[in-house]
Amino acid sequence: MRRFLTAWRRSIQARVVTSTVLLCLVVGGATGWFLLRTTRDGLVEQRVERVLAEASAETAQARNRLSFATGTDVDASGQRDDLIAPIIARGAASGFAVVLSPPVGERTGLRAGGVRFTQNLDVASVPPSLARQFDRVAPTAWTFTEIRTRGPVSRVDPGPGIVVASQVTLPADGRTYTLYYLYPLSEQEATLGLVSRALLGAAAFLLVLVAGVTWLITRQVVNPIRRARRVAERLASGHLQERLRVTGEDDLARLAVSFNQMASNLQRQIRQLEELSRLQRRFVSDVSHELRTPLTTVRMAGDVLHDARDEFDPVTARAAELLQTELDRFEGLLGDLLEISRFDAGAAVLDADDVNLVDVVHRVADTTRVMAERRGTRVVVHEPDQPCLAQADARRVERIVRNLVSNAIDHAEGGDVIIRLAADQEASALTVRDHGVGLKPGESAMVFNRFWRADPARARTSGGTGLGLSIALEDTHLHGGWLQAWGRRGAGAQFRLTLPRTLGRPLRHSPLPLVPEDAEVGT
Structure with a gap:
């Protein structure tokens, strides 16, 4: 992880490619979500319109058949069977299910006896809220539901669907019954899944393509920068003759030309400074050495005067003492200058x-x-x-x-x-x-x-x-x-x-504190 983080911090190319891919992923995800939502809404809206039209046609056809029933027919059960059987048959052929509820006013629910429905359909597929709405006479209504079936063989696809409720009046008993039409959304679900897979495949391909293109583009910019970094490192290590290779006339080429000009100027100035430093060290060393001979002569004369100071008057004796003191200091200064010149020359x-x-x-x-x-x-x-x-x-x-x-x-x-x-x-x-x-x-x-x-x-x-x-x-x-x-x-x-303790070993701490213990804190 440490090596990965180090490589991440040092690689502009990796950060640019990753940032571009992440941004494209966010933008593509938002766009894909919007497209999927729009496609889903369009498919569902189209399916709802068609379902409502089919349910309305089935209800109208059922009412038309009931209008031809004779007034002397009082067999309500047979009339319900004659009503629901053709609808179930058409539903099996068209892929929808139907449920005929007990008459309005009987609070027995859809799970009680007298309910007619498509074979292997679970009547719990009808939402209870919609069933309660049609406990009384009500206009046609619809809602979404989850179609459930019983048994391995069913005439309707389970899964999400639409349920439409309409009411008809049976002439045999004069009571109102509710027809629930359940239309599956399996085709729309399959279409939406196909669109989703297509979008995911296209998004993955585009991400790979964007990553490759970004890598190639950043490579054209990063490679000259890396070459400049390597040349700068060699310049810093003392190879002052290193230069960048200039190709083309674009901004990077002009940057390389400016870099080379800067390196040439630095090389010239460093050489001038080295020459001045060499001359300065040589001057200090030569002056120090050259002063040794006259200083020795002056030292001998000063020693003679200092030894005979008792024979001089007070002013002259004091001058001899001062001369001796300054000669000692001058001799120490020469020694220090020689030592400094050795350090400067790297000869220590x-x-x-x-x-x-x-x-x-x-x-x-x-x-x-x-x-x-x-x-x-x-x-x-x-x-x-x-x-x-x-x-x-x-x-x-x-x-x-x-x-x-x-x-x-x-x-x-x-x-x-x-x-x-x-x-x-x-x-x-x-x-x-x-x-x-x-x-x-x-x-x-x-x-x-x-x-x-x-x-x-x-x-x-x-x-x-x-x-x-x-x-x-x-x-x-x-x-x-x-x-x-x-x-x-x-x-x-x-x-x-x-x-x-061992020469050449790097120091990490000191056995003694730098700030003395008797120092007053905060003063």
């Missing part, structure tokens, strides 16, 4: 080994203790009950943690920097939490941008270059992990690093 590789994140965190805490004390804060490590192991590059992981801790110290505002670690069967994670100024809404996705600063006027007391979190994010992606940030203005920030 991992030297993976089993790493315990607890050991990495303790090393980083020891190296940043002096900086934390200078800022009036502490780095607190909450050790887990079990090792947090992961296949990773220890140097890169330590650089990630150092960047996170340094950034937290720089923004802690005198509060403690808390590091938590946890691990499960699939991943190992650590969080770095500070209670400083925090982040505004939307800034958690921007902190990893190169040279981005939440407050441009804020000084970098830790000596950062503005590339630390960007490099940390690239190192994390190189491991197939997650590096995420959470922050709230006035409530501090928390960064979470999640690494897979």
Whole structure:
């Protein structure tokens, strides 16, 4: 069912064919119902007119025969037999049945004695409502009924029919009797069945024909679209030379021409961007390398000046200290630029080994203790009950943690920097939490941008270059992990690093929550 639903969602042709067939089925069904209803009404109306005419003729003929009866004939039973026998005989030949009821005024019903009727006919075929209507003298009337018979041989077809009631007066006793003529609708039923089968056969043939025609028509439109989709997928996968084959001059051909022009323009622009990116990476790399030599010379001179600063006057000594600080920062910036250029060029590789994140965190805490004390804060490590192991590059992981801790110290505002670690069967994670100024809404996705600063006027007391979190994010992606940030203005920030236990295994969750437990809900 899932594969069918997927194919249904992806196939325009299947949806168009199915929708067309369903619409044709609805329209054809409504049309067929209307035609059948009209045919049925016409057949029944025609049959009713003929039945009424025949019943009227039979009644008139019976009255005519009774008018010739002598006034001295007082045998009412024989006269009834002489009345009904010819009608039953003609009915057997013409295919209708007849019932002669007891005289009007006798509430004995049609099932009592004295009822004359066609052989094997069930007198219950006469509707009780019509029989009650003729318990008194009444004009000719008719209604629909269900003709029922008894026995295997019958002179009238069972099934739906029409019953016509007329009254005659018998001269022998002067009483009024009711004649019920029952005419079957078997011929009309057979005709209607034939028409129904013909309509169903024609509808089935037309549905198959419509489905085939719709499939052929949509195929002419869908096939070029599918070819365009395949070419677009190959373009997206990097085959920029792919183009659509143009045939004809219709709208689809012009669409193919426009698509090819778009692909050519994209190819040209992508190549230009690749060339600019290559030149930019080469420029950064070359500049970084070229600056190494003068920086080494300036570093040597700066070291000499820094070592001899005690012999200088206070202003010159302060300048030597500032020079040394900026040289350290400049050297770090060059190193970060070189690392960024390696990431951009795709030349960064991992030297993976089993790493315990607890050991990495303790090393980083020891190296940043002096900086934390200078800022009036502490780095607190909450050790887990079990090792947090992961296949990773220890140097890169330590650089990630150092960047996170340094950034937290720089923004802690005198509060403690808390590091938590946890691990499960699939991943190992650590969080770095500070209670400083925090982040505004939307800034958690921007902190990893190169040279981005939440407050441009804020000084970098830790000596950062503005590339630390960007490099940390690239190192994390190189491991197939997650590096995420959470922050709230006035409530501090928390960064979470999640690494897979096995290199190359996709991450589905993190052992630690991104939002700290001590964060106030709704603030």
